Amino acid sequence: MSTAKPEREYFLDSIRAYLMLLGVPFHVxxxxxxxxxxxxxxxxxxxxxxxxxxxxAFRMQVFFVISGYFSxxxxxxxxxxxxxxxxxxxxGIPLLTAVPLITLPxxxxxxxxxxKLSNWDNFSLYEKFNNLMWELISHLWFLVVLVVLTTLGMLTFRWLRDQQRHIDYQRVGWGTVTLAVMAWALFWCVLRRLVFIFQPEWLMNGLFSIVIMLSLFYLPFFMLGALAWKHPPLKxxxxxxNPVMSLGAIVVFIAYYANQRFSSGEGWLYELDALISTLMGLCMLNVCFCFGHxxxxxxxxxxxxxxNASLFIYLVHHPLTLLYGIYxxxxxxxxxxxxxxxxxMVFGLAFLLYEIHLRIPLLRFLFSGKPQNK
Incomplete structure (x- = not known):
């Protein structure tokens, strides 16, 4: 345990905030x-x-690297x-707060x-439960994954802290990192294909898809951030x-767009998406960190x-965007x-709500999970 606080990484704070705020233009x-x-x-x-x-194609991969770093x-x-x-x-507190106050309404x-739910009355009991889970988690899925990865961190971080194997990270390059992360992505693809063959209904289950599949997909990015903290040469x-990574981001994005437009869900759309998104995440990791630094x-x-505002803005923007789209x-x-x-309109209303919530101590606590100073 270390009690000394390191110098604040302002550029990582900034990148994390901008990635959160990108959720607004993404959904609009x-x-x-x-x-x-x-x-x-x-x-x-x-x-x-x-x-x-x-x-x-890249936003959440880079976000989970930063989350792993600070975690x-x-x-x-x-x-x-x-x-x-x-x-x-x-x-967990903002997650539990957002369900009754945001995603349930x-x-x-x-x-x-x-x-979207026009056939609700014809759904079976399981279909109603499953659709409700999808909608309640909705855009909060990354908080669920963070809870899972944080809990797993009790094991993965202990292993990382105690490992004795010496690796000279001065000699580790993008090629090594890419091969290691892509190997995990390939494992994820094999796992998904096996589930698709033997238990395809699991993939339609909201809890399984988010808690298991998405957590496994983002685990290497989360651990990559932890490695960057432990080994400064990696950061x-x-x-x-790196010009290769910047050029790679362009090439990989073209592949991402083509896969989204021309592949089918019954084929290899999701497995290809996982491999392409993993590469895109690594390329944009370098772009974001380089220019952010x-x-x-x-x-x-x-x-x-x-x-400070980014999490609250992200939590409330989704229903505001839907209201804008409807009306x-x-x-x-x-x-x-x-x-x-x-x-x-969405940013304006979201920041207005943020300023209102700052003046209500209970809401400040519920949407930040931090005890509020008097």
Whole structure:
């Protein structure tokens, strides 16, 4: 256990905040993309489809690397039981708060005002339960995965802390990291294909898909962040510009877009998506860390405001986006105008709600998981 606090990594705070806030343009652009969602415009937009796919291709992989980095830092700072308590409170309390206050009302909104759950009365009891789980978890899935990975961290972080094998990380390059992470991605693909062959209904189960499959998919990124904390040469490699990784991000994104448009769910769409998304995550990890370290690695009150607001904004933006899509989108016939109008309205209302919640101590605690100072 270490009680000394290291120098604050401002650029990682900033990247994490911006990745969270990207959830707003991601979901607003989803209305206008070729992806089928609860609410869609009459005609999709090509550039907004590309924009939406690009955000989705890398955002959460980089986010979980940063989460693993800070989680391992806290694991070393506290006793393991204290670490688990602190992390589960920070993640679990906002998760449990958002279900009754955000996603449950959102479920009734979707059921009443969209066609997404139009056959609800004809669903079996299991189908109703499963659809309810999907909708209650909804855009909160990453918090569920963080709870799982944090709990697993009691084992994986202890193994990482106690391992005696000496590796010279000064000689570890992107090739080694890519091969190791891609090996795990290939294992994930084999596991998914076996489930698809023998128990395909499991993949339609919301709890299994999120708690098991998504947690396993993001586990190597989470541990990669922990490794970057333990071995500074690895973090230095992440923050050092690599032209191959930047060029790779472009090439891999083209493959991602092609897979999304031309593959089918009954074929190898999801396995290819896992392999491509893993590569895209690694390429954009270098891009985000490199440019973030150069441009965002300093204290800024405005950036810290966004860091503190980012989780709340992410939690409340989803129903606001759906309301915008239901009531405003049909009357705005230009997709580009509708997209930017949606950003203004959703961000504006979300920040207004954030300022209101700051003035209510109970809400501040529920949406942050932190005890509030008097």
């Amino acid at each position: 652009s989803l209305i206008y993309s070729m992806q089928k969602w609860a609410v869609n415009s009459q005609e999709p937009s090509l550039w907004l489809t590309l924009f939406n796919d690009f955000i989705h 391992y830092m806290l694991y070393l700072r506290y006793q393991p039981q204290r670490f688990l308590k602190v992390r589960l409170e920070r993640v 959102q479920f009734f909104m979707l059921k009443a005002w969209t066609q 230095e490699m992440f923050t050092r510009f 150069k441009m965002l690695n300093s204290h800024s009150p405005r950036i810290m405001y966004l860091v 405003i989108t049909p009357y705005v016939h230009n997709n580009t105008l509708g997209f930017f109008l949606g950003l203004i």
